Amino acid sequence: MALRSVEDTLHYLLACAQKRGTEVRGLAQSLGAVLAEDIFAQSNVPPADNSAMDGYALRESDLRAGEPMLVSQRIPAGVVGQSLEPGTAARIFTGAFIPDGADTVIAQEDCEQGDGVVIVNIAPERGQHIRPCGQDIAAGQLLLTAGHRLTSADLGLLASLGVSQVSVSASIKVALMSTGDELREPGEVLAPGQIYNSNRPMLASMIRSLGCDVIDLGIVADDPDATRLALVNARDSADLVISSGGVSVGEEDHVKAQVEALGELQLWKLAIKPGKPLAYGRLGDVPFFGLPGNPVSGFVTFCLLVRPYILAMLGVSEKSPPKWPASANFDWPKAGSRQEYLRARVTPGATGLQVDIHPQQSSGALTSVSWCNALAVIPVGATLRSGDLLEVIFLRDLN
């Protein structure tokens, strides 16, 4: 039977993902959080016309070339000036509100400043150096929409409106376990036959970067009872369970059977390389992903399938990263039966983006992931000659 395609799997998963509830958070806790409601501006930003320069505010029609003008008041930022007396100028500083009666600001560099007077040395344009009320944001404007993940700039934008808290998707608790008798943690001494657990910090940080909380269940032995216990634990404490390893069909692979015993497996094996044995199912009401043990497979399947699923749970509108056209700097002569995601480095070239691939594309070689800045997509059955166009997904779009 043909394996399920990546696109079909993603479609299925997104339909399964259940959206979470909402919570109110302070701005400082909201980086990366997903807006649960549209945000409309309650006021204008800036709230009034203000000076873009240190200089003098005046009425442009009062100016007489070369004639001194009386400086009738001084308006630093934060101070509200008086109505400008006709024929006079106000000393003004950047950010100070323009006094009634003034319509133009002259930069101090364009003036001669005397004792209580100023001489303007230029012929200004009326309205110059004034940032008008609402220039950045107009009251009533739709600013950010529900489903948007808040960036640092958004936090600044919201603060500029005086917004101190936002309604966002409630954070998701994700239980993470690494299966494998051979695994030890970094810092421990390896005995013969053992390797370090590289999936744990990699996957935990990828989960956290989506704004989720990690319940780290550490290493789970390749044993049916230990696997079942860990899965029960995970199910009872988390909103989503992710394991790595143990989802193939070897005698030491227990995850699949234990998930089936505790709940149901809805997907297993798909036409993706690396990452074919990915599993998805449910432990009661709690969704479960079984990622392959090979670290590159875990990385790729997380990026392409688990990440969009988590984003769907969070109500994010843009769940899949954009694919960019780029030109291959390599040949790919052999067509494959699974969609392949090559670890690639994309650089700008004279004629557009250029793609080089890492020479070691083994699913165990994390150097290729650390080296790459993109995944190059090779569709099922495709071959490529150097210079052909292909699609790439930038890792920066997978944060």
Ligand code: AMP
């Ligand atoms: P498995 O899916 O359990 O058969 O594991 C496939 C390969 O990935 C084996 O070579 C494992 O040793 C390796 N592996 C599994 N889990 C991890 C992990 N957490 N860190 C590093 N390598 C792993």
Ligand code: MG
């Ligand atoms: Mg294993």
